[in-house]
Amino acid sequence: MKKLVCRFLCLGIVLAVSMNLVGCSDDDGPVGTLYFPRDVCMVDKPGGTASVEFTAVNIVKLNITDTPEGWTVTADLQTSRMTVTAPASDDSDAETGGVLTLVGYDTDGKTVSADLRVGIGRTVDLTGRTANCYIANYANAYYTFDGTVKGNGEKIPTARVELMWGSTSHMIENLTLDDGRVSFFVTADKKGEFIEGNALIAAFDAQDKVVWSWHVWVTQYDPSAESVTSAAGDVFMTRNLGAGAGGNATVDDIYLSYGLYYQWGRPTPMIGPAYYNCAFAEDHKMYNINGRLTYLDYVESTPETGTMEYAIAYPMSFILGVEESGYDWLYSDHDNELWGAVKTVYDPCPKGWKVPDKDVYADFMIGDDHDQEQTEALREAYGWNLTDGTMTSFFLGGGRRPYLTGLIQNVNSNADAQPWIGCYWTSGLGTDELSASGLYFSLDTDDAASSEFVPARNYQRANGLQVRCVRE
Numbered sequence: 001m002k003k004l005v006c007r008f009l010c011l012g013i014v015l016a017v018s019m020n021l022v023g024c025s026d027d028d029g030p031v032g033t034l035y036f037p038r039d040v041c042m043v044d045k046p047g048g049t050a051s052v053e054f055t056a057v058n059i060v061k062l063n064i065t066d067t068p069e070g071w072t073v074t075a076d077l078q079t080s081r082m083t084v085t086a087p088a089s090d091d092s093d094a095e096t097g098g099v100l101t102l103v104g105y106d107t108d109g110k111t112v113s114a115d116l117r118v119g120i121g122r123t124v125d126l127t128g129r130t131a132n133c134y135i136a137n138y139a140n141a142y143y144t145f146d147g148t149v150k151g152n153g154e155k156i157p158t159a160r161v162e163l164m165w166g167s168t169s170h171m172i173e174n175l176t177l178d179d180g181r182v183s184f185f186v187t188a189d190k191k192g193e194f195i196e197g198n199a200l201i202a203a204f205d206a207q208d209k210v211v212w213s214w215h216v217w218v219t220q221y222d223p224s225a226e227s228v229t230s231a232a233g234d235v236f237m238t239r240n241l242g243a244g245a246g247g248n249a250t251v252d253d254i255y256l257s258y259g260l261y262y263q264w265g266r267p268t269p270m271i272g273p274a275y276y277n278c279a280f281a282e283d284h285k286m287y288n289i290n291g292r293l294t295y296l297d298y299v300e301s302t303p304e305t306g307t308m309e310y311a312i313a314y315p316m317s318f319i320l321g322v323e324e325s326g327y328d329w330l331y332s333d334h335d336n337e338l339w340g341a342v343k344t345v346y347d348p349c350p351k352g353w354k355v356p357d358k359d360v361y362a363d364f365m366i367g368d369d370h371d372q373e374q375t376e377a378l379r380e381a382y383g384w385n386l387t388d389g390t391m392t393s394f395f396l397g398g399g400r401r402p403y404l405t406g407l408i409q410n411v412n413s414n415a416d417a418q419p420w421i422g423c424y425w426t427s428g429l430g431t432d433e434l435s436a437s438g439l440y441f442s443l444d445t446d447d448a449a450s451s452e453f454v455p456a457r458n459y460q461r462a463n464g465l466q467v468r469c470v471r472e
Helices: 002-023 251-256 308-313 372-378
Strands: 033-035 040-043 049-053 055-057 061-065 072-076 081-085 097-105 111-120 122-125 133-136 141-146 160-166 172-178 181-186 197-204 210-218 227-229 235-237 297-300 317-320 383-387 392-396 421-429 435-442 453-460
Touching: 033 111, 040 049, 040 081, 040 141, 061 072, 133 141, 160 172, 172 197, 181 197, 181 210, 210 308, 308 317, 392 421, 421 453
Parallel strands: 040 111, 122 141, 133 210, 297 317
Antiparallel strands: 033 055, 049 081, 061 097, 072 081, 097 111, 141 181, 160 197, 172 181, 197 210, 227 235, 383 392, 421 435, 435 453
């Protein structure tokens, strides 16, 4: 009897499981398809109108939900087009943009949906500005560039693109590759205001290997409109590559002035510090396309990792120098021409700009008063105004990423080491074998009058230093 009851119980369980499996079959899914081939629609001015195409298959009815405040949106199933009208400029309660949802109903009443980002902004074609760094000057704007070329125009077999990191969560959205063109949307904050920051977009081939990456510098800074010219005729940017500011009036200015760090000869940036004083050697937070935190890797140079191929394939890896590599990030195939007097394919600066030549700082000096009595006040200056008698520009004392650890360090050489020092690459070679040349300065925190300024110092190439671009 017990065996019979057990058999009936088992049969009941099997039947119940079978019924549940039938209820969850693919046959219960919607039969319709709905999507936007391009899921961003920008309107060029308040009160303006734009339209965007959608694809609807086996859809008999449409509905629009989550429309941003003040926006008017209609969808025509017959023409497969959605019309979007932005709020007027005098509508103080309206939103400058957002994400709406188009809901489609199939013949069985089941629903499918597709999201569309709308905003008041512009579309910017960066095709003519081919480089390893693209400047994005506008928020709530849609950007596009050719994703099948390196910085110098050589072809790459791009099959897909991915956001490796962004310095602000969801600063870069709607990243796509369509017919070889990379497109992405730069967001604003909740008030519609610009967010200074940086991002790194990588190109993958069909084998899912990174074949190149591009730095997106999201900034309102326009170097063509704001630059300074030295007595020698060199035209300098007024801030570091990747920086959101170029001054030290406030702690916020200092923090924004850090920019990014580069190993000599690599085109790929490494993120700046989490704090203005580089406390705890902690990196600024980085986010992937889903808004989740992501982190740099630190790997020692070996015959496998110490190659340009590896450096390109792993753009978030800081390659540490070792004795066997001569403290170069390249293990054996050392290359003196990765950066040069003529801009190279690996140069990290934007179109029309390059890493400066070795002797570019030869005629410069510290332009600030720095006698012993001012030592204490200068501790919080975090940099010097450098001058050659013709131009003066602020250079942040932003430290470096040392070749042995890769962790941001910003202290001087005093017995009681204190912030700060400035370390800037040039494209030139050092006087020691396997070294490269760069600017060095510091604050002597015991006596400011003894502060150092070295226009061309030898650095091991695996160091991560800052870059101040000059015009080609």
